[in-house]
Amino acid sequence: MDKQMKGVGRLVLGAAMMVVGLGAAQAQEKVKVGLMLPYTGTYAALGNAITNGFKQYVEENGGKLGGRVVEYAVVDDESNPAKATENARKLVSRDKVDVVVGTVHSGVALAMAKVARDSKTLMIVPNAGANDITGPLCSPYVFRSSFSAWQPSYAMGEALAKRGIKTVATVTWKYSFGEESVAGFKEAFEKGGGKVVKEMTLPFPNVEFQPFLTEIASVKPDAVFVFFAGAGAAKFVSDYAAAGLKSNIPLYGPGFLTDGNLDAMGGAGEGLLTTLHYADGLATDRDSVFRTKYAEAYKIQPDVYAVQGYDAAQMFDAGLKAAGGDPSKKEEVIKGMAAATIDSPRGAFTLSRAHNPVQDIYLREVKGSENVVVEVVSKSLEDPARGCKM
C-alpha cells in the first residue's frame, strides 16, 4: 500500500515536471508583463486608465508586443508604499515578468525602482512624477512614459514670465511632488525676470485654504501658482472663486489642478489656464484615432493616464523589436527603448539620457468639461535629470 502510494506520488511528480517543462517551452514564445498599479483606493481610476491604455496598444498589435504573445501578471499596489517592495519582488521572482509597469503613487514607484535596479529587471513608470526617479535614482533599467514633476511647472514659469507677470504667490501641499512643482516653476519664472513674493504650504491632505486666500488678498500678487490634485484641487479652485479672487488675481498651475475633477468644481474652473504634456482638442490624426478606439473599447473618454499607459506599451514594443523580440537580451531592449521615437497621441517624443520623455508641454484652457489646448508653451522640454549619473 505504502509502496503503491509512493509509485503514484512519483507518477504525479513526473507529470507535474512535464507540465512545468512544457510551460517553460511555451514561455519562450511569450512575453510576460507585470502590471503593478492601484486598482482600489483613491487612485483606482488612474490605475484602470493606465491598464486600459496599455492593453489597447497590445490589442492593436494582435495581442502581441515585439511579435510575442503578451501574458499579464497583475498586482494591486493599493498606493501603499509599505507593501511596494514586497509586491514588486513577487512580480520579479515569483512571476518572473520581463517588464514591470507601475505606478501612480511616487512613494510606491521609488520602492519599485529600487527592486528593478537591484534585480536588473526592466521597469516603465506610467505616471509617478517624482523628479528622483529619473534624477539621483536613475538606472539603465528604469524608464518613464509620463513626465517629471519639474516639466509642466517649469513650462508654466516660462510662460508667465513671457506674459509679463512680475510677482507670484505660490500655495501647495508640503510634500515632495508639491515642493518639486513649485521649485520647477520658481526656477523658470525667476530666470525670466519674475519674482515669487510669497511661498505658502500646508500639510497633506489638509484642505482648509481660507487663511491662505486671505493672505493672497492682502499680498496682492500679479498671479497665483498652485499645485494641488484630486479633491484638494477641486476644493482650492472652488474656494478661490468663492472668495472673489479669480476675477482679480489669475490662478495658474500644472494640469493636475483641472484634470479629472472639472465636474466637482461646478463652473469654478472655467477659463483656468494650466500646463501639461497632454490636452483635449489636439486634433491630430494620431490622437483622434487613439481616442475613438479607446472610447469604443472602454465606453469612456481617454485621459492623460490612458495615454501614458498606451505609450508604456509602445516603448516596450520598440525595445523588443530592437532585440528581435527576445526579452532576455536586456541590453538590446534597453538600447532600443532609449533610442526610440514614440509616436504618442500627445505628439511624438524621444527619451532623455535618464529615460524621461523629452516632450512638448501644452498650455490648456478649461472650456466646459475639457482642457482645450491653447498652444505649445515649451517645445521638446527635457528634464535636467539633476543628480543622475548614467
Next chain:
Amino acid sequence: MDFASFLIQTLNSLQYGLLLFLVASGLTLVFGIMGIINLAHGSFYMIGAYLAFVLTSATGSLMLAIALGIPLALVFGAFLEWALFAHLYKRDHLEQVLLTYGLILIFEQLRSLLVGDDVHGVAIPAFLDASIQLTEVMSYPVYRLAISVVCIVLAVALYFVIQRTRLGMMIRAGNDDRSMVESLGININMVYRIVFALGVAMAALAGMLASPISSVFPNMGSQVLIISFVIVVIGGIGSVWGALVAALIVGFADTFGKVLVPELSGIVVYVVMAVVLLWRPEGILKKG
C-alpha cells in the same frame, strides 16, 4: 498683517472652529457618556457628505437633502447602536477600537461600491449663493457665514437640551454614574441609543453642511476624525462646552498658525494640545 486681514482671519478662525465643533460635539458625547472610543465617527461625517451629494442630485435642493438626511442619519445611528455598539459597553477599549476601525473600512468600501471613487461637488442653494465684498480684491461667501449661524444655533439648542430638559438630566446623570441611574429605574439603554443617534446625526449634518465648500471625496472622514479627537481631548472628554472652547482654540491656532508660522503649520494645533494638557491634564472643562 494689516488690520483688515487680521479681522478676516479672525472670521476664518471662528467659522472653521464652529464647523469642527459640530463634528466633535457628537464624538465627545459618545465618548464621555457612553465610554465608547468611536473611530467610525469620521465615517458618519463622510456618509453625511455623500448623502448630501446623492440626495441633492436626486431632489435638486441641498435644503431638501438635509431635511431628508437628518432623519435617515438618526435612524441609522439608532440601528447601529442596537446592532453593534450596545454590545460594547462592558468590553474594553481595544475591542471598541477594533470594531469601529472595521466599520471605517466597511463604510469606505460601501461608499466606493455605491457611489464610486470620484470627487464630486455639491451646489450651494441659490438663495445663499452670494458673497459680501470685504476688501477690494476679496469677498466672503455668504454660505460660509450661514454655516456658522447654523452651528451657533445648534450649540445653543444642545445647551438647552442638556441643561434644561429631562433627557438632558438623564444624559448628565448617565455621564456621572451609570449604575446609579439604572437603579433609579431609568432606562439608560434608551438614553444611550438617543445619544448615539444624536451623535451620528450631528456628524452627518456637519458633513452635509460642509459638502458644498469641501467637495465630496473618498477618505474625507479620516481628516476630520483626527482633529475631532484633538478637540475632545483638549476640551475634556464628555464636555460639550469644552468641545466648543477647544474647537474655537483649534480654529484660531490652525488659521493663524498657517499665516504666521507657515513652516510649522502642521504642528501648531498639536503644540497647543500639548500645552493645554500640561496645564490641565483632564482637558479644559472636564465634564459639564
